[in-house]
Amino acid sequence: MPEISASVRVNAPERGGGxxxxxxxxxxxxxxxxxDATLVVAGMSSCRVLERxxxxxxxxxxxxxxxxxxxxxxxxxxxxxFHRSxxxxxxxxxxxxxxxxxxxLLLTFRAELDLGDGPADPARLERARAGYVAAIEATLALCRSVR
Structure with a gap:
């Protein structure tokens, strides 16, 4: 399965206004x-907890x-x-x-993806990586909004 990852410094000077x-x-x-990942994941329109x-x-x-x-x-x-199969x-x-x-402090995502449509397209993987980085940035903004 193709893997992608990235780390973001949680308290980087350019992030968070101090x-x-x-x-x-x-x-x-x-x-x-x-x-409720709709708060931070672009393209997600619904998120409902079914079971704890x-x-x-x-x-x-x-x-x-x-x-x-x-x-x-x-x-x-x-x-x-997060697991899907x-x-x-x-x-x-x-x-x-x-x-x-x-x-x-870092917030790192690591993803193993099998999207079921043949060999991994490098451009698609890079778009996915960019989307995950955006979700991490949005998660950190959410963290700051509730402080």
Whole structure:
């Protein structure tokens, strides 16, 4: 499966107007994203929690007109993972709260994508990567809006 990833510095000077986020604030934003990703994911028109589990939740989203069921798993204050596996496509997307070598807080996404339509098109993967980076930026903005 093709993989894409990117990391964004949570408290980069160009982001946030001086509002510094800590791990707890980023975690709270990731939980909000899991509950209602329409707040941060372009093209997502609906996000509904179907079931809560001991380790996360199951949700139904509508993204670009397609209805998708995802299992969302929580690793508290470290990772939120989104899993889809059906006859049309499979993916695993991780949102990780990490620190770089200098101790700077990062929000990293890692995605493994099998979109069910043959070999991965590099241009399509780059568009997907750009979309995920935009969602991470929107997630950080959401974190700042609730502080």
């Amino acid at each position: 509002t510094v986020l800590d791990r707890d604030a980023v975690w709270a934003g990731l939980l909000r994203k899991a509950e 589990t001991g380790h996360g939740l199951v949700r139904e989203v509508v993204i670009r007109g397609e209805r998708v069921r995802e299992e969302v798993r929580f690793e508290p204050k470290r990772r939120v993972s 059906d006859e049309r496509a499979r993916w695993t997307i991780h949102n990780d709260i990490e620190e770089d070598a200098d101790g700077e």
